Every structure is written in structure tokens, then in C-alpha cells.
Amino acid sequence: MDEKKLNIKLKIWRQSGPNTVGSFVDYNVSISPDASFLEMLDELNNSLEKNNQDPIVFESDCREGICGTCGMVINGEPHGPLRKIATCQLHMRNFKDGQTIWVEPFRAKAFPVIKDLAVDRSAFDKIIQVGGYISVNTGGVPDANSIPISKEIASEAFDSAACIGCGACVAACKNGSAMLFVSAKVTQFALLPQGQPERQKRVEAMVAKMDEFGFGSCSNTYACEAECPKGISVVNIAKLNHEYRLAKIKSKNVEV
């Protein structure tokens, strides 16, 4: 197969550990246009390893855009220049022959770099742990559809539930705010009957956790929505603001 390969110049952020100083390193690759961005990095890593060099650390898992593991900032945009896709769904054919591509890790105080392009997003897990769930009683399996939910509400909740927790919203936000992520989770439960018992407690706890990690305060630039691979709408953030305000006014909790 002598398909035309693309010659790409890469400038990739290399940083050997959380507390070391990183810098951009140049690489040249010749790659099939059909390769995904991550496959391109795989090939590059193979050649680095062949030459006994340290491979570039980046995260990925499902490689079909549903797990939220991959994510890097490509030419200034989380998940690259295309809309509504994760990095794994970005293909090299979207770049021009001879183009220079800058690859950086997600930047935010709450997402410290572990190594190279891998950042620690465990803050998201901690936020989920304090409220991103519903409590259900154990026992017999309830009948399907025993709680009536209209199609409209179900679809709306699903739109919010589509968030894959990738963190691109935080990366895109100039304030390093996690509000798109948190709002998607809060909205998803607030819309459904199952989410009602813990509704106030949830939003109060999740916002408090988010603030504790030092995520910023949303200033409504809407960069998050533009870069989100799942197209989560900032309407969720409006909903979060509203939920939080009502919870603060109504709840009996004086601690958080």
C-alpha cells in the first residue's frame, strides 16, 4: 500500500513528573491520514521505544469516544479542532501535510500534570463520590417503568447524562471551572424522580467539593460547551446555579 502519508511536525509537552519543569519537544512523524490522533502517538511511541527513549505518556481507554479517558489540548483546543468528538475520534486527515501540531496537557490547578500529557483528574471522582449517585434500597428488583417519566424529561436527563467526565470543559475554561461537568451531573438527577430525595444535599455537597479542589468560578464564556465532546449545553450550568441557590435557601443544612 503506497497511500500518501502525511508529514507532521509535532511539538509535544514533555514533563517527567508532577513537580518537574516541562518543555516542548519536537518530533517529526510520517503518518497515514486514516490514523487516529492516538494511533499516531502510538506509532511515535513505538519508534521512541525502539530507540530506547522514554515514550510519551497519555491516557486512553475505549478509543470510541465514550469513556472520557483520553484528552489533550491540540493546537489550543481540548480534543482538537473538531467539534463534539474526543481525541480518540480525531483523525490525522483533518490536518494538512507539513502542518505543525502543538500538543499540551489539560491545564488547571485542580488537574496537576502526572507525566507528559497525563493529568490527575481524580478531583472529578471525588466530586462524584459526594453526590453523583442516588441511594436505592436493596431488595427485589422493581418492575420496569413503575415510575412514570415522560419521554421529554427522560431525553433531557439523558442529554445531561451524556457527559463522559473527560474534563475538557475544565481545560477549555479560562477560569479552570468545572461547572459544566458538575452541572451535567446535578441536572441529570434533578430532572428525574429518583434524584429527588437527595436533591438539595447533592448540589450543596458537589459544589462545596468542587470549590475545595480550587476549580474556578464560571464567568459564562461558554468555551466549555464549544469544546465538550458530548455537546453538553451551558443550560445545565444555569440549572446548577438555580438548584444551588434554591438548595441554599431551602435546605436545613447550615454546615456546607
Next chain:
Amino acid sequence: MGWFWKFTNSSIGKKLVMSITGILLIIFLIIHLAGNLTLYWGEKAFITYAGTLELLKPLIRIIEVLLALVFIFHIINGVRVWWGNKKSKPIDYKINAKFKNSSIFSRTMIQSASIIFIFLVIHLDTIWYPYNVGTGAENLYGIVTSLFAIPLYSWFYIFAMVLLGFHLNHGFQSAFQTMGWNHKKYFPLIQKIGTIYAILMAVGFASLPIYFLYFHGR
């Protein structure tokens, strides 16, 4: 009240303070501009307007205090939000593609705010202070028109008003979003109204120095 303190200091609470004070300032600007525009009807109309306010002085003084508080909360809280957000994003990207995912108005709130703040200080010092605290017999029309005759003063005034327009264009819809009033049906309309409002305010206020500098009495 510990919970209330924590609420207003939370990421969302701080934004809420910006939103509420912002909405109040948006209303204030409309009233302020309406009053200013009487300048176009000449000295008599303007003095009559100022005189009417003079009659309501006790009420005006109360409003002034409240307005000052609104300004102070908006400014101090705004700086806190900005500073906190800066700390949340300690390292910026080498390649910046922000222009692709957000508007310039939304990204430059602190810059437009800084210029408007400088304007506010000059504005209070050159108009409000001489009129209210000065000898007492000052003619407001005289004060204003002689200031507008100074090109540097007028041009800074115009520059600040353009940035006020920038600030309002983002701030208007942002206030609604922060209150949680983002509805599919109405929000696009709110954004349009915000832009129209911002243009009206910027053009309305800036038209006065332009008029007095270049057209009045020529």
C-alpha cells in the same frame, strides 16, 4: 449566618453577587442615560432635570448610598472572582485558541472593568464631587460642558463608554445565566436584547462628548 457567608463565598455565590449587583447597575445606567440626554435640549432642560433631582435630595442621597454599595460589591467581588479564577488556571496554553470557543467580550471583563473603574473615579471627581461637595452654587451644565470641551477628557470618556458597551454585552446575558434564567425559548432573545442594550448605552453616553466637542455651538 455562617451558611450565608459560605454561600456568598462559594464559586456560585460570588457569581450571584455579580449578577444581582449587575442587574441593578444595568437599571441604574438606563436612568442615568435618560437624565443625561436632556443635555441635548439645552441648558434649561438639563438644569430643570438636575433641579428636580435637587428637590428630591434626601431620597437621592439614600439612593446614592445604596448605589455606592452596589458599585462597591460589584467591584470588590468582581476582583475576587477574577483573582480566584486566575489561581484556578495558573498555567496558560502555549497555543491559544480561545477566539474559537468564546467571545472577546466574555474574556475581557476584567480589562473593560478596569477602564470603566478609572473612568468612574474621574467621573466622580470631576462632576459629582464639584457639584455636590463643591461650593454648592455650581452650575451642573457649566461643569459638564466645560469638561466636554477638553478633547482628552472627552476622548477618554468615549473610549470608556465603548468598553462599557463591551462589558454590558457580556454582562447582560451573563447575569441571566447566573440567575439560572436560561430558557431555550427566551435566552436567544435575552442575548439580543443585551447586545442592543449595550450598543444603546455605549452610543448614548458617548454621543454627548462627541456632540459637545465637535457640534455644539458650531
